[in-house]
Amino acid sequence: MTKSDRQISERTKSEAKTTAILSGAMKEFLQNGYAGTSMDKVAKSARVSKATVYSHFGDKENLFNAVMQDLVKDKFQQVMSLEKPQSLEQDPQVVLSGMMTKMLANIQNNRSFQDFMRIIIGESGRFPELAKAYVNNVAKPTIEILTKYLKSHPALELADPEATVRVMMGTMVYFVMLQEMLHGKDIVPLEGDRVIKTLTDLITEG
Structure with missing residues (x-):
């Protein structure tokens, strides 16, 4: 095996361990919360040594x-695509509607993301760094x-683009918190569209 082949093999193994650690950590955080999760538990779940977890993530x-x-x-790849020049040539109503539709669908269909958000909100008092992250x-x-998109699009003339984004x-x-995380869709149903x-x-019209 050449030096280059060894480097590729080592990089592949490292990437596989990283993936296993992230998967194990997600499982432990969702099951035990932030405070109840230890690097030992993550290592066992990922089937790697604790030293490996520390060497990868500190x-x-x-x-x-x-x-x-x-x-x-x-989940936010569609938002990031707004940086592409062609997005400024398209109808902003189509771009914004498509972006929000995809984001909403991704979040509504991903229970892990919702549960992860519960951890961040629930633990933010004791661990404000989680919320800041x-x-x-x-x-x-x-x-x-x-x-940047709202400021740059020639068809939009908004008085305060940043406040509009907020x-x-x-x-x-x-909407997601009330309908999905707080189970409001059974009490105050409203279609996302x-x-x-x-x-x-x-x-676009205001």
Whole structure:
């Protein structure tokens, strides 16, 4: 085996261990919460040594951040695509409606994401760094990219694009929390497409 082949093999093994650790950590965090999860438990769940977990992620806080990033990276790909130039050439009503529809579907159909959000909210009093990690890794980049899009699109003339983004995100987050996480869909049912259409109309026609 050549040196290059050995390097590729080692990198592949390392990536496989990283995947196993993230999967094991997700299982433990969802089952035991942040405080109840230890690096020992993660190592056992991932079937690797505790030293391997520490060598890959350093400590529990970094591991939690990595799990969160891994969980949301595909969920917000549609938002990130707003940075592409062609999005500015398309009808903003179509772009925004499509983006919100995909995001809502992803979140509603992903119980792990909802349970993970419960951990962040429930543990944020004792572990404020968890909430800050969510804001830094998810909320902040989404706000920045959407604000840039609303500012840049030639068909939109908004007085305060950033505040508009906050209103849009706040509405979407509250809708998911009330309908899904608090089981409000059985008490105050409302179709997601109605919320999306209302938001899109307010932004593009208001």
